[in-house]
Amino acid sequence: MADLEKAAVRGEPPAWLRELETALLTHAQVMFYGNVRDMYLVPGPSGWLLPDIRGGIWSCLERAGYRFLVVADPVDGVQLLPHTPEITAVAQELIGTRTGSGGRLSPERLLQVIRRVAEAGVRAGVLVDYAARLIRDPRQLEPEEHHFFAACEKLAHTTRPVRLEGEPGQRYNPVLWVVGGERDLPSWFTADNPALRRVALPMPDLTDRRTTAEILAPTLLPADLPAVKREEYVHRFAAQTQSLTLRSMVEIARLAAAGKEGGEEQTSEVIEAAARSYRVGIVENPWSRPVLRDQLIHADEGLRRRVLGQPEAVARALDIVTRSVMGLSGAQSSATASRPRGVLFFAGPTGVGKTELAKALTELVFGDERAYIRFDMSEFAAEHAADRLIGAPPGYVGHDAGGELTNAIRQRPFSLVLFDEIEKAHPRILDKFLQILDEGRLTDGMGSTVYFSEALLVFTSNLGMTARDADGRPLLTPDTPRDELVAEVTAEIGRHMAERLNRPELLNRIGDNIVVFNFVAKEAATDIFDLLVERILRLVERECGTRVTLAADIRAQLLELATADTSLGGRGIGSVLETALVNPLARALFAQGEAAPPHQTLTGLLPAPAGWEAVLV
Known part of the structure; x- marks a missing residue:
């Protein structure tokens, strides 16, 4: 910690405060926007400090020789920094009003304070906090509001910097505005106003988070922890809080300290759990269930029975899921904590089990198929369809309803999200996935952030399956060797994203998580046929109260019909069975009515003008 204190003494304030130091010489007014409700690393006399924006601004003014800062906001009225009896007497005489009394701050009263401070003969500044709350709508100002900002605009252009006795140069007594966004104040007041400096406050970077983690380390780590171990925990804490504010880190540290029961070996798990709870709430974490690891050991056999004919795809998907369970997805990256738990890209022929495997993985990991969220990306072919995912922008119909994707993740942060037929989505919509996969x-x-750090994302695609040679014949068929199938599908995915969509970065973020499915082989087609027939007959018995058995020759007839063309996979087999078995069986049972016997055998399937006819005995 001593080294940290020395670094703070030698270090510099944040860039936005250094910009304020310059603006004191050049601009009468400054507007701060962006990450304005955070805490900020400011060097103090004995170490780093973490003040809010008011404290940070005052630290800058104090170093520049200012005597006090008047802080005005529409809730608490007028306050002072520093708040001492001597300063209070001087400031109240200057601005002509009591400080610290609270109460509503009218535009007229605030304008009086601003004018007196800006034109004072003492070095001071005025900070208007929550400035956007002074008005109802920046696009439609009330007469009193319009007069207030018109007067402030004129003051910005007419105020002159002053040189006080004993000072080397001239400085303004600044008017400082704190807002959330650039458009929170009237555009005619902020745009093209050379007397108003606009300063954006960014989110903290990794260096800021590491320094903050060092500051918070004493509340989390044993005092006698070796320096190497300490550095490791600090780095992991900074990585776990990627995309979060320094204020969030303070809250996470408080949460972790309250939940810390064990020693050094539990510290990492406690910090990770606290960061997760801060992001997604206190929800049971299925990724940490001890039974899940046991289930993964024996999952291969069960998944192969459910997704027939895809042993390679099942094994590859399980490898990626196992990596997710171990928390090692993207382990080669410098910051992985906030990325999705896992990413899978299922590619291959239609009807071969891509969606079925996604459902099976949902049940395996989360124990509940309700954690399965599906989006048919063919519905998002238009650019404006992105509003359905994240919600309409402010001012548009449905703005307050949120987006389908963001709402679903907010409600179920631990889930599997399936984006079906991703290649059919508009390229601009795919840009949203860049942020999800990277951050x-x-x-x-509505401006609310949702986190995908506990979700498993699955994309499906049929890219490459419609490619044809010069003679118009399909390049890929059920007879294509697997190595050739994998190479061609993977290459086509790369070409599609890089050349047609111009999104090579999306392919980079998916990485080696592409899982290619086989065509349905003859043996697998027979197994799928048996599974579907059993499912149909079981449903008939439950719904119609009669048990139907297929004669051997009828079963063979149906098998030959259903598996004659396996290019459409299990879905094609199901379609044939619906036409040749379900429809005629439904007509025959309907004709029997209440007289249907408890057990029957299907002994004949005869072609007819209206379709197949079933013979039941």
């Missing part, structure tokens, strides 16, 4: 978060139309 693990997304901001909806």
Whole structure:
């Protein structure tokens, strides 16, 4: 910690405060926007400090020789920094009003304070905090509000810097505005105003988070912890809080300290749990269930029974899921904590089990298929359809409803999200996935951030399956060797994203998580046929109260019909069974009415003008 204190003494204030130091010489007014409700690293006499924006601004003015800062906001009225009897007497005489009394701050009263401070013969400044709350709508000002900002605009152009006795140069007594966004104040007041400096406050970077983690370390780590171990924990804490504010880090440290029961070996887990709870709430974490690791050991056999004919795809998907369970997804990256738990890109022929495997993985990891969230990306082919995912922007119909994707993740942060047929989405919509895959978060139309750090994302695609050679014949068929199938599908995915969509960065973020499915082989087609027939007959017995058995020759007839063309996979087999078995069986049972016997055998399927006819005995 001593080294940290020395670094703070030698260090510099944040860039936005250094910009304020310059603006005191050049601009009468300054507007701060962006990350204005955070805490900020400011060097103090004995170490780093973490003040809010008011404290940070005052630290800058104090170093520049200012005597006090008047802080005005529409809730608490007028206050002072520093708040001492001597300063209070001087300031109250200057601005002509009591400080610290609270009460509503009218535009007229605030304008009086601003004028007196800006034109004072003592070095001072005025900070208007929550400035956007002074008005109802910046686009439609009330007469009193319009007069207030018109007077402030004129003051910005007419105020002159002053040189006080004993000072080397001239400085303004600044008027400082704190707002959330650039458009929170009237555009005619802020745009093209050379006397108003606009300063954006960014989110903290990794260096800021590491320094803050060092400051907070004494509340989390044993005092006798070796320096190497300490550095490791500090780095992990900074990585776990990617995309969060320094204020969030303070809250996470407080949460972790309250939940710390064990020693050094539990520290990392406690910090990770606290960061997760801060992001997504106190929800049971299925990724940490001890039974999940046991389930993964024996999952291969169960998944192969459910997704027939895809042993390679099942094994590859399980590898990626296992990596997610261990928390090692993207381990080669410098900051992985906020990224999604795992990413899978299922590619291959239609009807071969891509969606079925996604459902099976949902049940395996989360124990509940309700954690499965599906988006058909063919519905998002238009650019404006992005509003459905994240919500309409402010001012548009449905703005307050939020987005389908952001709402779903907010309600179920631990879930599997399936984006079906991703290649059919508009390229601009795919830009949203860049942020999700890289930062693990997304901001909806209302400005709220949702986190995908505990979600498993699955994309499906049929890219490459319609490619044809010069003679118009399909390049890929059920007879294509697997190595050739994988190479061609993977290459087509790369070409599609890099050349047609011009989104090579999306492919980079998916990485090696592409899982290619096989065509349905003859043996697998027979197994799928048996599974679907059993499912149909079981449903008939439950719904119609009669048990139907297929004669051997009828079963063979149906099998030959259903598996004659396996290019459409299990979905094609199901379609044939619906036409040749379900429809005629439904007509025959309907004709029997209440007289249907408890057990029957299907002994004949006869072609007819209206379709197949079933013979039941």
